Amino acid sequence: MNSNQKFWSGVIVGATAGAAIASFFNSDKGKEVLADAKDTADKFGKDIKSKLEDLDKQFKALLQKGKTIAEDVENQATEITIS
Numbered sequence: 001m002n003s004n005q006k007f008w009s010g011v012i013v014g015a016t017a018g019a020a021i022a023s024f025f026n027s028d029k030g031k032e033v034l035a036d037a038k039d040t041a042d043k044f045g046k047d048i049k050s051k052l053e054d055l056d057k058q059f060k061a062l063l064q065k066g067k068t069i070a071e072d073v074e075n076q077a078t079e080i081t082i083s
Contacts (some may be wrong), residue, residue, distance in 0.1 A: 024030040
């Protein structure tokens with residue numbers, strides 16, 4: 001089989017697969033599968049968003065703790081220098 005034949009065979013197989021997939025997704029079962037996939041994607045997106053928000057809160061709390069420690073060290077250094 002030469003490259004031209006391979007190309008057209010690929011086009012035909014691709015078009016056939018595309019038509020089969022389109023036909024499936026237009027059926028009741030296909031619409032149900034798409035709805036389930038959408039629900040799963042929505043849930044996954046909400047879970048990720050929630051986890052990122054939690055991570056952001058934890059990071060901000062840790063950053064604030066670091067700032068407080070740095071200020072305490074600075075104040076202690078100032079007191080030692082003054083003494």
